[in-house]
Amino acid sequence: QAEIKHSTPEEFFEQVEKSGEELPEFADELNPWAVGCYTSQIRLKQKYRAVENQLYMAERMCSAAQLAGRMKVPKEALGEVQRDMLMCQFHDILAGTSIQPGEQGAIRTLDHGLEILSKLRARAFFALAAGERKAQADEIPILIYNPHPYKIEGDFECEMMLWGANFDQVFSMPQVYKEGVILPTQFEKEHSNLSLDWRKKVVFHAVLEPMSMNRFDCKYNKLERKPVIVPQEDSSHIYLEGGNVQLSIDKNTGYIDSWMQNGRQYLEQPISLNVIADSADPWEMTVNYINTVIGNFALLSPAECAEASGVKKPLCAVRVIEDGSVRTVVEAALGYNRSRAFIHYIMSKDTGEVKIKVRLYWEELQKMVKLHIPAAFKDARCLGQVAYGVQELPVDGRENVSQKYIMLKGADGALAVINDGIYGSCVNNGALELSLLRSAAYCAHPIFDRPLVPQDRYMPHMDLGETVFEFAVKFGEPEEVEKAVPRMADVFFHRFKQRQAFLESRAVAADHNRQRARLRAGVAAGDGRVQRGQPPRLRRLRDLPRERRRCGRHIRQNRVRRGGLQNAAGAEIHLPHVVREADDGDDRVAACGAFADAAADGRAVRPQPLGLFARAVVHKHLMSGLEQIARHRRAHDAGADESDFHIFKPLPSMREFSPF
Numbered sequence: 001q002a003e004i005k006h007s008t009p010e011e012f013f014e015q016v017e018k019s020g021e022e023l024p025e026f027a028d029e030l031n032p033w034a035v036g037c038y039t040s041q042i043r044l045k046q047k048y049r050a051v052e053n054q055l056y057m058a059e060r061m062c063s064a065a066q067l068a069g070r071m072k073v074p075k076e077a078l079g080e081v082q083r084d085m086l087m088c089q090f091h092d093i094l095a096g097t098s099i100q101p102g103e104q105g106a107i108r109t110l111d112h113g114l115e116i117l118s119k120l121r122a123r124a125f126f127a128l129a130a131g132e133r134k135a136q137a138d139e140i141p142i143l144i145y146n147p148h149p150y151k152i153e154g155d156f157e158c159e160m161m162l163w164g165a166n167f168d169q170v171f172s173m174p175q176v177y178k179e180g181v182i183l184p185t186q187f188e189k190e191h192s193n194l195s196l197d198w199r200k201k202v203v204f205h206a207v208l209e210p211m212s213m214n215r216f217d218c219k220y221n222k223l224e225r226k227p228v229i230v231p232q233e234d235s236s237h238i239y240l241e242g243g244n245v246q247l248s249i250d251k252n253t254g255y256i257d258s259w260m261q262n263g264r265q266y267l268e269q270p271i272s273l274n275v276i277a278d279s280a281d282p283w284e285m286t287v288n289y290i291n292t293v294i295g296n297f298a299l300l301s302p303a304e305c306a307e308a309s310g311v312k313k314p315l316c317a318v319r320v321i322e323d324g325s326v327r328t329v330v331e332a333a334l335g336y337n338r339s340r341a342f343i344h345y346i347m348s349k350d351t352g353e354v355k356i357k358v359r360l361y362w363e364e365l366q367k368m369v370k371l372h373i374p375a376a377f378k379d380a381r382c383l384g385q386v387a388y389g390v391q392e393l394p395v396d397g398r399e400n401v402s403q404k405y406i407m408l409k410g411a412d413g414a415l416a417v418i419n420d421g422i423y424g425s426c427v428n429n430g431a432l433e434l435s436l437l438r439s440a441a442y443c444a445h446p447i448f449d450r451p452l453v454p455q456d457r458y459m460p461h462m463d464l465g466e467t468v469f470e471f472a473v474k475f476g477e478p479e480e481v482e483k484a485v486p487r488m489a490d491v492f493f494h495r496f497k498q499r500q501a502f503l504e505s506r507a508v509a510a511d512h513n514r515q516r517a518r519l520r521a522g523v524a525a526g527d528g529r530v531q532r533g534q535p536p537r538l539r540r541l542r543d544l545p546r547e548r549r550r551c552g553r554h555i556r557q558n559r560v561r562r563g564g565l566q567n568a569a570g571a572e573i574h575l576p577h578v579v580r581e582a583d584d585g586d587d588r589v590a591a592c593g594a595f596a597d598a599a600a601d602g603r604a605v606r607p608q609p610l611g612l613f614a615r616a617v618v619h620k621h622l623m624s625g626l627e628q629i630a631r632h633r634r635a636h637d638a639g640a641d642e643s644d645f646h647i648f649k650p651l652p653s654m655r656e657f658s659p660f
Helices: 008-018 042-067 075-088 101-130 304-311 478-496 536-550 652-657
Strands: 139-146 152-166 171-178 187-188 196-209 210-223 237-242 243-251 256-261 274-278 292-296 318-323 327-336 339-348 355-361 368-376 382-384 389-393 405-407 414-421 425-426 431-438 465-476 614-616
Touching: 042 101, 042 256, 042 465, 042 478, 075 101, 101 139, 139 152, 139 196, 171 187, 171 196, 187 292, 187 318, 196 210, 196 327, 196 389, 196 536, 210 274, 237 318, 237 339, 256 465, 292 389, 355 368, 355 431, 368 465, 405 431, 414 431, 414 536, 431 465, 465 478
Parallel strands: none
Antiparallel strands: 139 210, 139 614, 152 196, 171 210, 187 196, 237 243, 243 256, 274 292, 274 368, 318 327, 327 339, 339 355, 355 465, 368 431, 382 389, 382 405, 405 414, 414 465, 425 431
């Protein structure tokens, strides 16, 4: 007869110790179990990883700003995000085994956390940017905050708007400087599809100082025409080279088939995107192996590539789409049945870093997709990042689970892959296979020998449509790779996953109050008034000067008018508040509420931020814009025009002045 007693762990172990019994010990992982959960509902898993990492980033930025005496750490808001994460850690949410409304609710919850973090990071960014010098008339400052306690070298990118739309045939070529020193710079295709030299994507190579705001300045030169890409290729291959790495991409397959580094070949066979037999069970609780290849993505014909790309003329399915002094980008268009994949191979010319971006349009049911990387070295161990450290994982084809990176470590070589939000993988015949997604049915639990899904109708399946994956791939000597990969993983997310899809608007401030007012439409007058044309929806703005005086001499534009080339994307954002200091101090950028993500002496731009939390900053010598922000008059002398961003919450009565 046994006595059952409600107790505590402490009391249990105390009794075990007193008993003197030798208990069995198990010092290994408790996996595998329900291996499909490592990959099911991958979009939810990617979003959870984004919240996890951005929370870490926001905590570091806010803490640094508090230590600098510029803001207080918003503990309540950070706690709210943590509660969103905890909610989504429920075992049928993060595991990806819920019904479809459960997935939708979880994504909504995580988006709530991401929105809070976006605003907190923006506040901290502008607090940390305080004291930056005024931009010169022909430059656009770019600020990047590095939260890490070490220098970071890499390729950084951002988007910005030029001062005015260029309808001529000339091309504006960017050049980035660091304290007057020219940095390797190139332009690339911006997010906008306007056939106009206006919005710009700039990529440059730089070194960031640790735990500090790093400033760069971008200037533009006029060229008669846009430069033409001249790729390194022959009839069968495209060749990429950077640092000590040389890649070749087969034009007949669209895959990397050679990876030479320091004179050594690191690939046994070409990299490929494979299709794996799978089931409707999102748990996949009856097996531990999902590795039976039933096909792979093959190169599209020029006609198929054109149709998939939305272009009118036949298009070669493998081609260089970006090239310059910083990096080369090759695009390969592939297909499997009704599904399509666009793979970008990105090679840094300075460091030789290689990134692979897969944009997958998946239309198959009850199948899995894996990125197959066959390393040339044999008898490798598999190491994966797990909570609190690194776990050695099986190499017999079993489905494994790990966090930000996974690594193959052989006696004479190593391969590490850093990911942006996948968890499943396996090592199959010496090749590392990364599980991208699986299209199981929602909540299809095995029960005896009954069908997993009804056989008389269509039931929704998960992860169909578009999903994007990004990876950093590193080959090298075992000790070198093992030492480098944890730091690479920490930096990778902040450089490549904090690029929120921010859109632009322009804000224009008055010139010095003793200058004559400029009365053309869309330009702020010199006496602090906003003067512009009077489209019907904006006539109420004529009362803004009076309201500015009544409400403490601040103006806050709540929304951006839609339509027209000046904001073709139709963004609705909150603009920063451009005001003037009462004394003749230097221009500075301080905390700007929680909304602005790019700012400068009188103009705010919503760019595509760089990772490591960067913002493009634009100066005050401006073209006309959609919405104008009036500045304070000077309290005394007529010194240089000063601008200061600061926190401001408008009075409720200001809402009636919204153009909507």
